[in-house]
Amino acid sequence: MSLASARSAVQTGAILGVEHLTVRFGGLIAVSDVSFAVRPREILSIIGPNGAGKTTVFNCITGFLRPTAGRITFEGTDITGFRPDLVVKRGIARTFQMIRLFSDLGVDENVMIGLHARTHAGALDSLLHTPLHRREEAWALGETYRWLAFVDLEAHAHQRAQELAYGNQRRLEIARALATAPRLLILDEPASGMNPAEKAGLVQLVSRIRESGITVLLIEHDMSVVMGISDRIIVLDHGVQIAEGVPEEIQRNPRVIEAYLGREDGE
Amino acid sequence: MEIALQQMVNGLTVGAFYALIALGYTMVYGIIRLINFAHGDIYAVGAFFGLSVYGLLAFLHIENPVLTTLLALVVSMGCTGLLGVLLYRVAYRPLLHARLSILISAIGVSLTLEYGLFLIYSPSFLVYPHLFGRAGPSLGSIQISWLQAVIFVSSIVLMTALYLLVHRTKIGMAMRALAINQDAARLMGIDVNRVIGLTFFLGSTLAAFAGVLTGLYYSQISFLMGFLVGLKAFTAAVLGGIGNIPGAVLGGFLLGILEGLAAGYFSSRWKDVVAFGILIIILVVRPRGLLGERVVERM
Amino acid sequence: MKVPTGHSYSPYWVALTVAVVLVAIGLPFFGDAYLIDVGTLVLIYVMLGLGLNVVVGYAGLLDLGYAAFFAIGAYVTALLMVRYHLGFWVTLPVAAFTTALSGVIIGTPTLRMRSDYLAIVTLGFGEIVRIAATNLTFTGGPEGVYGIPHPTIGSLVLRSPRAMYFLGMAFALLVLAGSYNLARSRLGRAWLAIREDEAAAQAAGIYPVYFKLMAYVLGAVFAGAAGSFFAVKLTAINPSSFTFIQSVTILMVIILGGMGSLPGVILGAAVIVILPEALRAFDQVRMLAFGIGLIVLMLLRPQGLWPSRIGQIERRAVATSEASAAAGVSSDTPSTTG
Numbered sequence: 001m002s003l004a005s006a007r008s009a010v011q012t013g014a015i016l017g018v019e020h021l022t023v024r025f026g027g028l029i030a031v032s033d034v035s036f037a038v039r040p041r042e043i044l045s046i047i048g049p050n051g052a053g054k055t056t057v058f059n060c061i062t063g064f065l066r067p068t069a070g071r072i073t074f075e076g077t078d079i080t081g082f083r084p085d086l087v088v089k090r091g092i093a094r095t096f097q098m099i100r101l102f103s104d105l106g107v108d109e110n111v112m113i114g115l116h117a118r119t120h121a122g123a124l125d126s127l128l129h130t131p132l133h134r135r136e137e138a139w140a141l142g143e144t145y146r147w148l149a150f151v152d153l154e155a156h157a158h159q160r161a162q163e164l165a166y167g168n169q170r171r172l173e174i175a176r177a178l179a180t181a182p183r184l185l186i187l188d189e190p191a192s193g194m195n196p197a198e199k200a201g202l203v204q205l206v207s208r209i210r211e212s213g214i215t216v217l218l219i220e221h222d223m224s225v226v227m228g229i230s231d232r233i234i235v236l237d238h239g240v241q242i243a244e245g246v247p248e249e250i251q252r253n254p255r256v257i258e259a260y261l262g263r264e265d266g267e
Numbered sequence: 268m269e270i271a272l273q274q275m276v277n278g279l280t281v282g283a284f285y286a287l288i289a290l291g292y293t294m295v296y297g298i299i300r301l302i303n304f305a306h307g308d309i310y311a312v313g314a315f316f317g318l319s320v321y322g323l324l325a326f327l328h329i330e331n332p333v334l335t336t337l338l339a340l341v342v343s344m345g346c347t348g349l350l351g352v353l354l355y356r357v358a359y360r361p362l363l364h365a366r367l368s369i370l371i372s373a374i375g376v377s378l379t380l381e382y383g384l385f386l387i388y389s390p391s392f393l394v395y396p397h398l399f400g401r402a403g404p405s406l407g408s409i410q411i412s413w414l415q416a417v418i419f420v421s422s423i424v425l426m427t428a429l430y431l432l433v434h435r436t437k438i439g440m441a442m443r444a445l446a447i448n449q450d451a452a453r454l455m456g457i458d459v460n461r462v463i464g465l466t467f468f469l470g471s472t473l474a475a476f477a478g479v480l481t482g483l484y485y486s487q488i489s490f491l492m493g494f495l496v497g498l499k500a501f502t503a504a505v506l507g508g509i510g511n512i513p514g515a516v517l518g519g520f521l522l523g524i525l526e527g528l529a530a531g532y533f534s535s536r537w538k539d540v541v542a543f544g545i546l547i548i549i550l551v552v553r554p555r556g557l558l559g560e561r562v563v564e565r566m
Numbered sequence: 567m568k569v570p571t572g573h574s575y576s577p578y579w580v581a582l583t584v585a586v587v588l589v590a591i592g593l594p595f596f597g598d599a600y601l602i603d604v605g606t607l608v609l610i611y612v613m614l615g616l617g618l619n620v621v622v623g624y625a626g627l628l629d630l631g632y633a634a635f636f637a638i639g640a641y642v643t644a645l646l647m648v649r650y651h652l653g654f655w656v657t658l659p660v661a662a663f664t665t666a667l668s669g670v671i672i673g674t675p676t677l678r679m680r681s682d683y684l685a686i687v688t689l690g691f692g693e694i695v696r697i698a699a700t701n702l703t704f705t706g707g708p709e710g711v712y713g714i715p716h717p718t719i720g721s722l723v724l725r726s727p728r729a730m731y732f733l734g735m736a737f738a739l740l741v742l743a744g745s746y747n748l749a750r751s752r753l754g755r756a757w758l759a760i761r762e763d764e765a766a767a768q769a770a771g772i773y774p775v776y777f778k779l780m781a782y783v784l785g786a787v788f789a790g791a792a793g794s795f796f797a798v799k800l801t802a803i804n805p806s807s808f809t810f811i812q813s814v815t816i817l818m819v820i821i822l823g824g825m826g827s828l829p830g831v832i833l834g835a836a837v838i839v840i841l842p843e844a845l846r847a848f849d850q851v852r853m854l855a856f857g858i859g860l861i862v863l864m865l866l867r868p869q870g871l872w873p874s875r876i877g878q879i880e881r882r883a884v885a886t887s888e889a890s891a892a893a894g895v896s897s898d899t900p901s902t903t904g
Contacts, residue, residue: 064765088771100766102759113759117771119752123780126751127744133751180771302682358861365868370628370685371821372864374814378857386854494810498693501686536701543690550683551675 015040015215016061016092016184021070023056023239030056031067032239038184043206043216045226047250048236049259054219055097057236058186061217062094063087074184089117093182095173097189097219103162107153110161110172111144114179118143143179151175151205167198171205178209185209187218191225203229227251235259273409274527280415280484282523283422287477288500289507289515290429291470297446297510298466299363304373306474307497308380309351313475314488315384316343321396332398336483343479344472351471352464360460377494384490392489395482418480425476426516429469433512442466446510495539499526502546508559517557579872583829586836590735594728602727604843606799609734610792611835615819616741616828617788622817623826624754625781626761627677628685631692632816634672635665635786637699637808639793644711644803645704654717658794665790669783677778692813700805710804717798730799737795741788745828748784757781811853818856821863824870833872 014037023031031053038044046054059065061072063084072080074090082090093114102110119140125133148154151171156164161172170190177185187206191199199222206229210216220226226233226247233250235243237259243250250256288310295303320339329335358376362369403412433439441462444452453459481496482488503522507514522542530538549556593605614636621629642661646652676687699705706712716725717733724733748754756777759767764774797803815838823834842852863870 062769064768083773084765084768085771085773088769094769096766096769100763100769102762102766104762105758109755109758113755113767113772114770116752116756116759121752123753123784126748126753127784129747129751136752176770300682302686358865361865365864366681367626367628368864368868370682371817372861374630374817375857375860375862375864378814378853379861380857382851382854382857386851498686498690505683537697540694540697543694546690547675547687550679550687554679554683 013040014038015075016217017071017073018057018061019071019073021057021060021072022068023053023060023065024068030239031060031236034070034236034239034241036234036241036244038215038217039231041210041213041215042231043210043218043229045230045233046217046219046236047221047223047226047233048242051238052236053239054236055188056239058094058188058217058219061087062092062186085117088180088182091181091183092186093177093180093184094186095170095177095188095190097192099169099173101161101169101173101176103160105161106157107159107161107164107172108144108148108157111147111175111179112140114147114176115140115143117180147175147179150178150208152201167194167201170194170198170202174205174209178214182214184215184217187216187220189219189221191220191222199225269408270531271528274531275524276409276411276415278524278527279520280418280523281527282520283418284477284481284496284519285500285503285522286426286516286519287422287473288496289504289519290426290512291474292501292504293507293509293512293515294442294466294470296504298442298463299359301359301369301373302501303359303470304370304497305354305376305380306470307493307495307500308377308384309347309354309471309493310474310478310481310496310500311384311488311490311493312350312380313343313347313471313478314482314492315388315393315478315490316346316475317479317482318388318393318395318488325396335396336398336479340476340479344475347475347478348468348472351467355464355467360463377497381490381493388490392487395486395488397486399483414484418484421480422477425473429473430512432469438462438465498546499539499542502542502549505546505554506549506556508556511556511558511560514556514558579829586832594731599727602731604839606727606731606734608835608839609731609738610796610799611816611819611839612738612832613734613741613792613795614789614816615823615831615835616738616745617785617792618816619785619820619826619828619831620745620748620781620788621785623820624748624757624761625778626681626757627778627782628681629688629782629785630685630810630813630817631688631690631695632785632789633808633810633812634692634695635668635789636793636796636812636816637695637805638665638668639790640797640803640808641699641705641711641793642790643794644714644797647715647798648711648713654715654794654798658791661790661794662787665786665793666783669786670779673779673782677782678775689810689813692808692810696805696808696810699808706804708805710802711797712802714797714801714803716801724798734795734799737791741791742828744788749826749828753777753780814856818860820870821860822871824873827870827872827874829874830870830872834870837871 016038018037019035021031021034022029034053034057036044046057048054056065060067060070063079063082063086066081070080071078074092077090079087079090102113119136121130121133121136124130145154145157148157151174153168153171153175156168161169164172174185174187174190190206191202194202203225206216206218230247232245233243233247234241235250235253235256242255242259243253245253288306291306291309292303295301295306317339320342321335324335324338354376358372359369362372399412399414399417401410401412401414403410403415405411433442441452441457442465444455444457445459445462449459478488481492499522500519503518504515505518506522507516507518522545525545526538526541529541590605594602597605614632618629618632621627621632639661642664643654643657646657646660647654672688672691676684676691679687699710700708716723718724724730756767756772759770759772760774760777767774796807819834819838820831821834822837823832824830
């Protein structure tokens, strides 16, 4: 069922295709034969109880993990097993489940590092501060402020990243990811640890991201966030795909309900 | 062919030394992920302590070779073991969470030990008592000295004892638990510091054992003897699979044999390069070594 | 609030800087040959320290075989000048190229390793280079190469201690300027990111292996340049100048002074050279003091004697206010840089 939709989605111009993704760690099967396609400009959420393999799927897509079997295609190109930085250069950016900011650096420096792949100054340029270096530095500063403004953090530009409130730290990580100019943004539990006000802000931010033309793929545990924002939802349990569809369908799906009720609450 | 076999016999002796020292590297790395740069120098300290014991006993007119040797071994092992624990407490424990700092501190310990020995004992070579000659049986044209046999056998005995300790006792289980997951071990009520201290103690006693025997075998010791041997023993540990105890033993003997063959067939001036070459090749081609496990990085 | 490493601007440090600059400029005119030679040696260690600083301080790679590149630069210049009668200025680019190439050859397989393995492997390479230099006839064996001619500029022969000092000063200033630029560049930011969190750096599009290699090679070239200068300064070189002890000494320079800090490296070089000279009698304890010093430094003051944001990879305070003004955002939040 989902394989058919994956195939047909590829034919209808899916931006990301995951086919028969399988990941084994020694004897443990973390992900088993997962297939799905992401349509351009949609917001697709992957949900499931803890340990379902969701982050593992993300790690495969973004190049941090090599799958045991399966294929990942992005905008028609096979990117399976690509290095993480090459995946970024192709147009996919991500955030992490545990926030990975450069905590000792400034908020603006964090975003500026995200511009790395879009600039080209090399060793000689850096050593001699050539005109290319100077041009790119000026451009980078402008871009940095643009993305900080997009996530409403420009007032904090000169602070240390670790000084930000938790919700703002997550926004900063998103800003850094956006600075790479991705066409697909992958968010791993962006709302975790946020209070209701921050979550509302996050939902708004994700909408704005989609409106700017970026496709969003996210893992999330908070059902209000998921149901409120997703166009489609995929459910994983124990590494296996058990459901796929629009929010209303997923909420009524008996297998999904069983997967969640059969164990303790998510976190 | 006979050169090869003779070299292999010699190599097994040298290999025993490498194996004993490699065990110290591998155990400490397994438990706190630190390459103890100073471990080779601990081996040197063991040799020097042994010499001091011989000197003291000679002063007291105790001359029996076997008795003095046993005393030298025991005292040196004990003192060097304690020194190992002391070094852990002072120079490593406070820095366990700072990768770069602890490595630099280890270099500092290494230099301190080397030049401490230099100042306390003397700058040049010191001579060990000639207690056991090169006499021994021969198989065909291959000479084996009694000393070589004793070294080989006693090393095997010690290493077996270590293995039994690690795998058959409660404290050994604690060591293994710590090597797998420090936090979980702590939660199980294991006194992490005590176990790490014990690991340093055991590694240092084995190195001291090797040190005293080295003195008897080569007759000469010097304050820098630990530097090169330490590097080679580390290579042996990596060759066998760092963190893996049988691996350290295997790596040690294998390295000893390979080095012996290289010295026999090529020039002995380049034999040191053999060890470095093996180290580099292993780390590039198969970092987990012969018996080590593949490490998976989770994001 | 940020740790006050910005105390580089406090009156005490400013006075120290002024004193150092005055001594550096005045030495060749007021000092005798011996003092000028000491000053030149300090300049050599400044170059070496700055080079290793790129590898260890900027990129976070613990390199224990740095003396190997120093050796390669020295031997290339020495051999080309003595055997092939090439001029010093011709040998310089050759030395730079050779050291860069060695850096690539050694670094490519090595830099993928974990930091602890990297340290031992670089140590191994350092030893291999030294053993090769000692045993190969074409490098002159244990006696090394002697009779190295003096460098010339036009018809001017640089042979007096003062001339050598100025030449060394020129080299050191170039390396200093280069390091300063590197800290404030795309390369510098990439290194900083890799040091802080390698996975996050990858997620930002940085390929760590390439940048580590770049740092390693740049550091190698700086050492090679220092080596070339060393060869013509001493007019004779042999393997005993390129031991592991030498690598440790250079490491000591930057650890003592403060990793990543340019004034710190300069101070560290000065201390490392001058202290043993001043305490000649204590030559025996020099290495012991190094050893204990390393331990004590790591335990009590890991940031070194003169930690400074000058030379640390950091943002430009002035430029950011300009850019934020341009982006229409208020820039009167006080900058927290020192």
